Amino acid sequence: MSANTVIHRIVRPAVRVIAPTGVTPNHVTTLRLVTGTAAAVAFAIGGVLWPAIGGGIFVLSMLLDRADGELARQTGQSSPGGYWYDIISDCASNVMAMIGIGIGLHDVLGVWGPVLGIVAGAGIGALFWQLFGLSLAQPRGWEFSPGLILDPDDALILVPIFVWTGTAVPMIVAAAVVTPLAALWLGLQGWRAKRA
Template identity: 85%
Template structure:
């Protein structure tokens, strides 16, 4: 993943201000996990009000996702344990958000809502494991214009946007289809690469 995405640039001034306070990257990661959990809980009741709140909390959680690594780099506190805590917290937050959205869509899909959320979450979990545990691929950012990098994790900003505009139902269907297929494709690519060696 890139360390200079648009979201990194957004959080950088706040991280610079927080760096001298003694706040640790792991504390920021913990806050990321807490806000990710809170977003998932807010998505779960469905309707319009609570999911809108969940979307706002999820945006905060995404900013904290970038802030913890940025703080670690700025303060020289990077560590393998912190890296893995960050990865597991990010994965858990994203998986829980999908499940929360699925639960919240029971009024639209019945019991299929939670099933779609679980399938989307499982796909995200599988992709995280393949990318960071098995290292089957190196996620790379896209640079739409010089100096502006967007990496695959940044695409999650679409989750709250789609919730806010009332498109959570098609989004969870798409996520339940795309994330498992992407995980399957990445797994097959990894097997092909290993067999070619």
């Protein structure tokens, strides 16, 4: 993953402010996990207001996702343990968000809402495991123009937008189809590479 994406650049000034305060990257990662959990709970409550609030909390959670690594780099506090804590927190937050959205859509989709949320969450979990646990591929960002880099997981910023615009149903359906297929494809690529 890149360390200079658009979201990194957004959080960098705030990280410079908190760097001398004694706040550690693990503190920020913990806050990322707490806000990710809160967003998932708000999504799961359903209705109109709570998912909208969950979307705002999820955006904050994504900013914290970038801030912990940025803080580690700026303060020289990078560590293997902190790296894995960050990866596990990111994965858990994203998986919980999908499951929460699915549960919140129960009134619209019936039992299919939670099922789609679980499938989308499982797909995200599988992708994280394949990318970071098994190292089947190296996630890379796309540089759209000089200095404008987007990582694949930056696309999760679209989740609140779908929720806010009332298009969470097609989003959760697409996520339940795309993430497992992407995990299957990546697994097949890894299997082929090992056989070659």
